[in-house]
Amino acid sequence: MSTQTDFSLHNxxxxxxxxxxxxxxAWLLEYAxxxxxxxASTVCQEIVEAPQILAVPAIPDYGLGLIQWRNRWxxxxxxxxxxLGAEKKTFDKDAHCLVVAYYTAEQHIAYVxxxxxxxxxxxxxxxxxxxxxxxxxxxxxxxxLSCFRYQDRRVPIVDSSRxxxxxxxxxxxxxxxxL
Amino acid sequence: xxxxxxxxxxxxxxxxxxxxxVCQEDIISIKHLKDRKVADLHCLSNRGQLLSAMNDNDxxxxxxxxxSDKLALTDSIARNRYVVTTHxxxxxxxxxxxxxxxxxxVDMPLAPMPALLxxxxxxINAVVTLASGKQAFxxxxxxxxxxxxxxxxxxx
Numbered sequence: 001m002s003t004q005t006d007f008s009l010h011n012x013x014x015x016x017x018x019x020x021x022x023x024x025x026a027w028l029l030e031y032a033x034x035x036x037x038x039x040a041s042t043v044c045q046e047i048v049e050a051p052q053i054l055a056v057p058a059i060p061d062y063g064l065g066l067i068q069w070r071n072r073w074x075x076x077x078x079x080x081x082x083x084l085g086a087e088k089k090t091f092d093k094d095a096h097c098l099v100v101a102y103y104t105a106e107q108h109i110a111y112v113x114x115x116x117x118x119x120x121x122x123x124x125x126x127x128x129x130x131x132x133x134x135x136x137x138x139x140x141x142x143x144x145l146s147c148f149r150y151q152d153r154r155v156p157i158v159d160s161s162r163x164x165x166x167x168x169x170x171x172x173x174x175x176x177x178x179l
Numbered sequence: 180x181x182x183x184x185x186x187x188x189x190x191x192x193x194x195x196x197x198x199x200x201v202c203q204e205d206i207i208s209i210k211h212l213k214d215r216k217v218a219d220l221h222c223l224s225n226r227g228q229l230l231s232a233m234n235d236n237d238x239x240x241x242x243x244x245x246x247s248d249k250l251a252l253t254d255s256i257a258r259n260r261y262v263v264t265t266h267x268x269x270x271x272x273x274x275x276x277x278x279x280x281x282x283x284x285v286d287m288p289l290a291p292m293p294a295l296l297x298x299x300x301x302x303i304n305a306v307v308t309l310a311s312g313k314q315a316f317x318x319x320x321x322x323x324x325x326x327x328x329x330x331x332x333x334x335x
Binding site: 054055056057058059060063066072073074075077104110112164167 | 197248250251293296297302303
């Protein structure tokens, strides 16, 4: 399976890209030092610098609050904590976040703001860089479309809908370890 | 774009910077503590004490509780918590607030809490922006009690 095919797995505007024959563009998100995921370029909407955060009590550990974006309240989440349960970092006033779109289980488009310690950047992924998923955590097969090698690191290409719906489902089922 | 609205009669309960909006019909009374020293009040400062008070239907003395802005029970009743409400659910418990404001016949836009920030225990259902420009969280008081007695949040 090629990266090119993987990006077009979802026949929808969010996932439709027009990649070159042997490559596709993706946003590289460094969620911890030298730890990356990638997301399809079309799901990443905007980098918001120094957003104003509304603190919300009694939310899951990975949650940092709400931010206002284009007249909507978006959840702001710590990506490292959301992915791997890492302890969330406090969000500095001048920090940035990346707004990402996904489809809810009801097929509505929803948005999430991801807190990242580093700026994301757009890269071109060649099919020749494809590799197996990392084996350090069992989350990757359930949320990843594919994987490529970047600077000797395996970078899962994460399906935003699978990632964010997975957490909503887990929370609904009461599987969240604690608040 | 969300077009849901909050309509009806509500009460704004402020605990320092935390603003909660609850249904007016869930509230039995609103009183002022002007003649009492708040330091002398018997304060429910942890989950166990709250549970005991909720299960004890023959409380001889009124019991008091207050919330921090992180939605946790406080260790004591601060001096600025002089407005007290009692609620239909567990009416023996007096809740102390910095400010209580009636919101009659409101009709304002409401933003539901994103599913990603909710759990089975999350008592906050939505966010509204008040006339003052401040945000408040719409919550169900029974859900709030459920959260306080079941979550692992510690007292502030």
